[in-house]
Amino acid sequence: MSALVQLIGVSKNYDGAAALAPTDLEIERGKTTVLIGPSGCGKSTLLRLIIGLIEPDAGSILFDGAPVDAKAMLQFRRRVGYVIQEGGLFPHFTARSNVLLMPRHLRKPETEMNKRLGELSELTRFPTDALDRYPIELSGGQRQRVSLMRALVLSPQLLLLDEPLGALDPLVRAALQKDLKEIFAQLQQTTVLVTHDLVEAAYLGDKIVLMHEGRIAQQDSIDDLRDRPANDFVSEFINAQRSLVSL
Amino acid sequence: MKRLFAGFLFAAICGPITAKPVIVGSKKFTESYVLGEIAKRALTNAGVTAEHRQGMGGTIILWQALRAGQIDLYPEYTGTISEEILKDRNVTLDEMRSALSRSGVGKTNDLGFNNTYALVMRRSETQRLRIQTIGDLRNHPELKFGLTHEFLDRQDGWQPLAQRYQLQSQQVVGIDHGLGYAALQNGSIDVKDAYSTDAKIAEYDLVALEDDLKFFPQYKAVFLYRLNLPPAALTALRKLEGTLDEKRMIQLNAEAERTKNYDRAAALYFQPNESTSATSGEPLSHKLTRWITRHLELAGFSLLLAVIVGVPLGIVASRGGAVGHAILAFAGIVQTIPSLALLALLVPIPFFGISPRTAITALFLYGLLPIVRNTATGLQDIAPSLRESAVALGLEPGARLRKIYLPIASRTILAGIKTSAVINVGTATLAALIGAGGLGEPILSGLNLNDHATILQGAIPAALLALVVQWLFDLLDLILIPKGLRL
Numbered sequence: 249m250s251a252l253v254q255l256i257g258v259s260k261n262y263d264g265a266a267a268l269a270p271t272d273l274e275i276e277r278g279k280t281t282v283l284i285g286p287s288g289c290g291k292s293t294l295l296r297l298i299i300g301l302i303e304p305d306a307g308s309i310l311f312d313g314a315p316v317d318a319k320a321m322l323q324f325r326r327r328v329g330y331v332i333q334e335g336g337l338f339p340h341f342t343a344r345s346n347v348l349l350m351p352r353h354l355r356k357p358e359t360e361m362n363k364r365l366g367e368l369s370e371l372t373r374f375p376t377d378a379l380d381r382y383p384i385e386l387s388g389g390q391r392q393r394v395s396l397m398r399a400l401v402l403s404p405q406l407l408l409l410d411e412p413l414g415a416l417d418p419l420v421r422a423a424l425q426k427d428l429k430e431i432f433a434q435l436q437q438t439t440v441l442v443t444h445d446l447v448e449a450a451y452l453g454d455k456i457v458l459m460h461e462g463r464i465a466q467q468d469s470i471d472d473l474r475d476r477p478a479n480d481f482v483s484e485f486i487n488a489q490r491s492l493v494s495l
Numbered sequence: 496m497k498r499l500f501a502g503f504l505f506a507a508i509c510g511p512i513t514a515k516p517v518i519v520g521s522k523k524f525t526e527s528y529v530l531g532e533i534a535k536r537a538l539t540n541a542g543v544t545a546e547h548r549q550g551m552g553g554t555i556i557l558w559q560a561l562r563a564g565q566i567d568l569y570p571e572y573t574g575t576i577s578e579e580i581l582k583d584r585n586v587t588l589d590e591m592r593s594a595l596s597r598s599g600v601g602k603t604n605d606l607g608f609n610n611t612y613a614l615v616m617r618r619s620e621t622q623r624l625r626i627q628t629i630g631d632l633r634n635h636p637e638l639k640f641g642l643t644h645e646f647l648d649r650q651d652g653w654q655p656l657a658q659r660y661q662l663q664s665q666q667v668v669g670i671d672h673g674l675g676y677a678a679l680q681n682g683s684i685d686v687k688d689a690y691s692t693d694a695k696i697a698e699y700d701l702v703a704l705e706d707d708l709k710f711f712p713q714y715k716a717v718f719l720y721r722l723n724l725p726p727a728a729l730t731a732l733r734k735l736e737g738t739l740d741e742k743r744m745i746q747l748n749a750e751a752e753r754t755k756n757y758d759r760a761a762a763l764y765f766q767p768n769e770s771t772s773a774t775s776g777e778p779l780s781h782k783l784t785r786w787i788t789r790h791l792e793l794a795g796f797s798l799l800l801a802v803i804v805g806v807p808l809g810i811v812a813s814r815g816g817a818v819g820h821a822i823l824a825f826a827g828i829v830q831t832i833p834s835l836a837l838l839a840l841l842v843p844i845p846f847f848g849i850s851p852r853t854a855i856t857a858l859f860l861y862g863l864l865p866i867v868r869n870t871a872t873g874l875q876d877i878a879p880s881l882r883e884s885a886v887a888l889g890l891e892p893g894a895r896l897r898k899i900y901l902p903i904a905s906r907t908i909l910a911g912i913k914t915s916a917v918i919n920v921g922t923a924t925l926a927a928l929i930g931a932g933g934l935g936e937p938i939l940s941g942l943n944l945n946d947h948a949t950i951l952q953g954a955i956p957a958a959l960l961a962l963v964v965q966w967l968f969d970l971l972d973l974i975l976i977p978k979g980l981r982l
Contacts, residue, residue: 299887325889336884340902340977349898350888382979398888 250313252277252406252438253298258307260293267293269462270307275406280432280439282453284446285485289459291442295410298440299328312405326350329399329407333414335391337383343394344379347401354402368397371431389420396431407439413448425451446489458482516544517728520557520566523550523928523939524672526610526692526716526744529751530570532761534718534732540765541731549757550939551929553645554579556842561719562598565850568720568732572610574712576602576719578651584712601722601729604736605715608744610692612646612711613703616685621702628707629660632686636663641670641684651712653688659710673942690714692741694749716744739764755940755949779952782937787956790933793851793926794919794964797858801915805863806908809870810896823871826864834861834922838929854926854933861922862915869911873904906976913968920961924953934960 251274260268268290275281275298283291296302297309300321308315316324330336337346344365345352351361369376374393383391392412399407412428413421429452432439443449449456450470457467465485466478477483517538521531531547538545548566551557558580560566577586581594595602614629621627624635632638646652647669656662670678675687676695689696691703691714716739718732739747743764751760808826812819832840837857847853877900885895901908927935934953941950973981 301883301886322889322891325887328887330884330887332880332884334880336880336887338881338884338899338903338979340905340979342979350890353890353894353898382982384979384982 251275252312253440254310254313255294255297256308256310258294258297258304258309260290260297260302261305266462268297268304271464273457273464273467275438275440276455277438278436279454280437280441280452282449282456283440283442283459284444284449284456285459285465286444288461290462291457291459292410293462294459295408295440295442298406299325299330299408326354326402327405329402329404331392331395331399331407331409331412333411335383335395337391337395337398339383342380342382343374343386343390343397346383346394347379347397349398350402364401365397368400371400371434372396373427387420388416389424392416392424393427396428400435405438407437409439409441411442411444414443428452446486458485460485516546517568517724518566519545519547520551520560520569521547521549522554522557522569523552524690525694525748525751525757526690527570528757528940529747529760529764530606530716530718532757533735533764534568534570536761536765537731537735538728541727543725543728543731545728549936550927552842556929558719559843561600561721563845564721567724567728568718570716571602571719572714572716573605574611574651574714576717577712579649582650584651595719596722599722601720601724603718603720603733605717606735607716607737607739608692608741609713609715610690610741610744611706611714612651613689613691613696613706614686615679615689615693615696615701615703617679617682618700618702620685621704626704628705629656629662629710630707632662632704633660637666638685639666639668639683640686641668641675641678642688643672643675644669646688651710656710659708671942692744692748694745694752697745698749698752755946783952783956786932786934786936786953787960789851789931790920790923790935790957790960793854793858793923793931793933794916797855797923798862798912798916798919800855800859801862801866801919802912804859805866805911805915806870808863809867809908809911810874812867812871813874815875819871822867826867829860830864834925835928837861838925842929850929851926851931853929854923854931858919858922858926862919865911865914865918866908867911869907869914870904873907873911874900876907877903902977903980906972906980909968909972909975913965916964916968917961920957920964924957 253275255271255273257270257272258268259266259270271294273294283294285291293302297304300316311324337343338349341349347365347368348361351364365379366376368374369379372393374390374397378386378390383394386394395412413424416424425448431437432452441449441452453470455467456470456473458465458473460481466473466482468476473482474486477486519531519534519538521527528549531549535545535547551560551566554571554575557566557569557571561569573591576591576595577584581591586594592602614632616626624631626632626635640653642653647654647667653667668684670684670687675684676699678684679687679701680699689701689703695701696703718735720729720732724732747760747764750763751757754760808822812822829837834857837860838853841847841853841857847856881899881903885899890898923933924935924938926933927939934957937949937953938957941947941953
């Protein structure tokens with residue numbers, strides 16, 4: 249079976265500076281692909297290119313074997329879940345309304361929606377009695393769980409997470425990492441996760457894509473990155489974080 | 496909801512001008528008010544539905560309103576017709592009649608009195624300085640002149656008068672007619688222009704200086720009317736010809752100023768034997784209701800239009816670019832035009848003229864900027880991460896705006912609307928200047944009569960209204976701003 253997403257020679261410049269050099273990448277079905285690298289390495293640019301928030305200067309992006317044209321963009325986005333660092337929850341909606349925004353917009357039956365909401369709050373371990381709170385009344389971890397529910401509510405083919413745990417304190421972060429791993433496994437969800445934390449990448453990722461200065465330095469399992477680094481940057485990056493935690 | 500909205504809009508545009516009675520206009524001074532009221536009564540007594548737009552402005556405004564058909568008749572003076580309207584001081588009565596008819600306007604015969612311009616001074620001052628004629632003023636360049644704005648600009652007004660008499664006074668200020676009498680009394684000015692039938696001349700013990708060079712033309716009172724006036728109305732109007740001499744007019748003017756009630760003065764004309772106290776005017780509570788209702792109509796409809804137009808403009812402006820900048824610049828420029836000037840600029844435009852429509856349009860333009868600016872700012876201030884989330888979810892652009900952006904910006908947008916509402920309630924008092932009514936009406940007549948009580952009848956409710964509007968909008972915030980944004 250072919251990859252769900254294929255990037256072929258995709259590049260992006262901002263004001264003449266290359267944010268992403270021509271890049272090839274395949275996102276495999278059912279797997280978690282982690283994009284990692286130092287700030288400004290192009291990992292978020294790559295993610296935003298995939299969901300069409302920005303357009304590539306060159307190259308093509310195939311979803312399920314076909315390019316996404318502008319007309320089909322809305323439909324495409326509804327098949328992709330997207331979670332950002334601060335959650336991106338709408339402050340004027342309760343947790344419930346945030347999660348059900350798209351199903352309601354698409355006029356899904358009420359009973360189906362409530363059933364789905366029940367499943368999701370169980371899956372993400374979000375307390376149901378907090379569903380009617382507003383984002384400002386929720387903790388950081390709870391907000392990310394709501395954001396995850398919102399991303400998953402339409403059962404997306406692809407889940408994109410842009411540093412979803414970046415703003416959380418270590419304990420909450422650890423708990424969410426564990427839950428995310430379970431969720432990905434349970435749903436067999438094709439996922440792309442952006443992080444700058446190698447431990448998180450190693451824990452959650454089936455494939456790790458290490459980026460440096462707008463290019464992919466190496467894409468492999470964590471073991472291969474550690475044992476067979478492609479260049480000096482890879483070994484430096486691995487060793488810098490390795491000293492903190494044994495891998 | 497949409498239908499309700501459309502209904503409001505329709506009412507805003509057409510509401511104040513539905514019935515088609517005969518419209519009597521009058522200028523902004525007591526005698527004109529009284530004559531207007533007399534005409535209205537004469538028409539009403541003859542079974543013609545009539546309405547009186549009091550104190551609409553000066554000659555040019557009334558003349559244009561008459562020609563444009565916004566009013567059907569108004570009291571005018573022969574001297575003003577030749578000097579100001581026809582701009583030919585040697586015109587004969589026949590020539591005047593045919594010149595007017597070319598504009599679709601007719602003229603009654605005179606009502607029986609000559610109300611010419613005069614220069615007046617305090618009696619004590621004339622005795623001290625031995626001044627009897629206008630010519631005598633030549634020897635006293637130190638005297639301070641306080642002249643009405645109309646007199647300052649007229650063909651038969653200050654400039655040619657000063658030239659003819661070779662007056663050298665350097666101290667000439669423009670002042671409202673009613674306030675001018677107060678200024679004359681307390682010595683702020685020494686000489687002012689007046690109408691020879693002004694009741695104030697006797698009341699304040701003033702002396703009208705003799706026009707020794709016969710500068711001022713005859714100012715016989717007549718009614719100017721549109722030639723398409725219904726015959727019944729014209730017959731009723733012509734019955735007034737030759738029925739008012741100077742003494743009678745001064746008496747009616749004095750009655751109007753004493754009682755602060757033009758209606759009562761007009762009643763006196765029709766019932767000369769009735770004691771003046773027997774006729775009671777419209778009770779204050781009725782008048783207040785009428786003023787406040789009209790005031791709210793003016794401010795409310797203009798605000799509604801400003802919201803309907805301003806929010807979409809603000810949405811476009813929030814996207815920046817040349818169009819966005821142009822919108823904000825336009826709204827900003829409109830606000831820098833003085834409100835009075837904006838009203839005056841709109842009056843000559845055929846669609847507007849002397850009507851509530853003009854007032855609503857001016858107020859609408861004034862209310863625009865705060866709404867446009869706050870809408871634009873509120874939308875621009877939305878965090879990029881929220882915008883990105885809305886896009887990434889796959890919401891259509893319209894749904895993003897409706898469901899996400901506008902609710903998030905609602906607090907700022909409502910603050911803009913609140914500002915506009917308070918501005919409109921305040922500025923709507925100026926609508927009275929073009930005969931559109933509202934709480935400016937008592938303020939204006941109070942100014943003309945130099946009567947503080949009447950001014951306060953308009954000023955206090957206007958101030959209270961602004962407070963109530965502010966309070967209502969605070970309440971509206973609680974209803975319209977989503978709870979999640981208020982926590």
